[in-house]
Amino acid sequence: MNNHLTAKEEQFAVARAYGKTQIDAFKDAGYFTSTRQTMAVEASRIESRPHIKARIDELRNELKDEQKDAFTWNRDIATQRLFTLMDKIEHSDKLLTRHAPTILNCVITLNQMWVVEKEKEERIQIVIGGGRGPQDFDPPDLF
Numbered sequence: 001m002n003n004h005l006t007a008k009e010e011q012f013a014v015a016r017a018y019g020k021t022q023i024d025a026f027k028d029a030g031y032f033t034s035t036r037q038t039m040a041v042e043a044s045r046i047e048s049r050p051h052i053k054a055r056i057d058e059l060r061n062e063l064k065d066e067q068k069d070a071f072t073w074n075r076d077i078a079t080q081r082l083f084t085l086m087d088k089i090e091h092s093d094k095l096l097t098r099h100a101p102t103i104l105n106c107v108i109t110l111n112q113m114w115v116v117e118k119e120k121e122e123r124i125q126i127v128i129g130g131g132r133g134p135q136d137f138d139p140p141d142l143f
Contacts, residue, residue, distance in 0.1 A: 009052055012043075017059030022047055082106045 005013065008029045015025035022043035023036065031046075033039045046052060086103065089095035 005051065005055055009046065009049075010055070012046055013052055013055040013059060016047065016056045017063060078106070078110050082110065 008031060011029040012025045012031075015028045016022070020028065023039050026039050026043035026046070031039075031042065033042055047056070082103065085099065085106075089099055
């Protein structure tokens with residue numbers, strides 16, 4: 001068995017490792033067939049080759065290691081990225097219109113992250129005694 005990958009096979013493996021579908025990876029690698037069904041069959045056949053499968057797994061493991069070393073995504077970073085995007089499109093109505101749904105989804109997600117972060121902070125304060133304790137709560141009226 002030949003463990004050396006051709007340039008197309010390597011490109012296919014890289015695309016798959018980054019999460020592209022078999023068909024998209026097939027096209028990205030420069031393969032071509034006349035129908036989508038044939039592409040699906042050929043892409044599956046390529047991925048089933050042991051040396052290609054091994055390379056995809058190797059690349060995915062490398063990506064996992066890189067992701068562990070990457071910065072932590074948090075609300076501040078997300079907000080900074082959103083503002084950067086908004087600055088870039090601020091003077092272009094065409095870009096603003098095109099990216100408006102994405103910006104709205106970002107804002108919604110950021111707000112949800114903020115609520116979750118605040119709830120976690122409150123729970124931590126209660127547990128460690130730095131926040132409200134049982135003495136701070138009035139008993140509910142049961143009758």
